[in-house]
């Protein structure tokens with residue numbers, strides 16, 4: 001498709017650009033800076049999403065504004081400070097690099113960009129920029145291999161909320177979850193095998209740590225838990241090695257999916273499994289939850305419980321296999337458009 005500026009418009013109709021396609025990679029979001037103020041702003045937006053915290057506003061907002069936003073930002077800002085890079089928050093850095101690596105793969109008519117569900121750059125601003133540049137068709141890729149209401153569906157909501165304000169809406173496609181896609185499993189296999197081969201010890205356990213969710217979401221029919229289990233099973237079969245599944249990042253007093261990663265690390269050390277390798281297949285980029293919670297705190301917890309060797313294997317990020325995977329997934333969804 002060639003970009004055109006529509007001519008033959010009736011008098012009074014504003015000029016419009018047309019004929020382009022957009023590819024928008026979306027990840028969760030991260031604060032603009034590793035300080036209390038920026039973290040508070042980010043957490044307020046994130047934790048006010050009803051897809052994330054499924055408690056009526058009348059009960060939740062006083063807790064959020066009265067307690068959580070007055071206590072958590074300081075602690076979280078400290079954690080972000082430990083992993084912040086010269087280029088910014090790891091999640092934003094890798095998501096930007098993923099978009100940059102894909103840009104140009106599909107010809108001049110496809111604009112590739114990235115956005116965050118919470119914080120910046122916002123989904124609304126990037127969709128508007130694509131529309132202004134003449135994108136009539138947009139593929140949105142929520143970078144979550146496993147579907148959950150809190151992540152995938154929340155991106156869908158934000159995309160359709162954003163285009164609600166447009167008179168002339170682009171056609172929208174969404175990348176489906178890819179938890180059992182053979183290309184995703186092959187990419188994980190390559191990454192885990194490379195990570196394990198680089199170790200100077202043989203792990204007694206290899207842990208696949210997924211972000212947790214309240215247990216209630218499983219009972220309400222969210223497929224997230226099943227998707228995580230299936231990813232781990234397929235990967236375990238592919239690498240011919242047992243994997244220990246665990247769920248990290250518990251938030252709030254409700255019961256979350258189990259076993260919890262921190263408890264599992266303690267248990268393994270106490271059972272005499274003193275050498276472990278851990279990786280996070282549900283995160284397409286390294287972020288606070290992997291760089292700080294797993295690689296720093298997880299290691300400390302494991303060693304305090306008597307563990308001796310601990311290795312963290314990075315996410316797919318913008319590695320060659322990671323980019324090849326994203327390219328394969330995206331090309332499939334762009335079929336018929338390019």
Ligand SMILES: C=CC1=C(C)c2cc3[nH]c(cc4nc(cc5[nH]c(cc1n2)c(C)c5CCC(=O)O)C(CCC(=O)O)=C4C)c(C)c3C=C
Nearest residue numbers: 028029030031052076091148150211213251282287288289
């Ligand atoms: C990968 C999928 C994710 C799911 C599922 C998910 C659910 C979920 N998360 C919270 C609460 C928090 N998560 C936080 C950070 C965070 N979460 C994900 C991904 C998923 N979350 C990522 C990629 C990140 C990292 C962001 C970054 O900036 O690097 C945080 C903020 C950090 C902190 O203060 O600890 C919170 C809070 C809930 C409640 C939830 C499910 C309902």
Ligand SMILES: [Fe+2]
Nearest residue numbers: 028211249289
């Ligand atoms: Fe989270």
Ligand SMILES: [Fe+2]
Nearest residue numbers: 249288289293
């Ligand atoms: Fe965390």
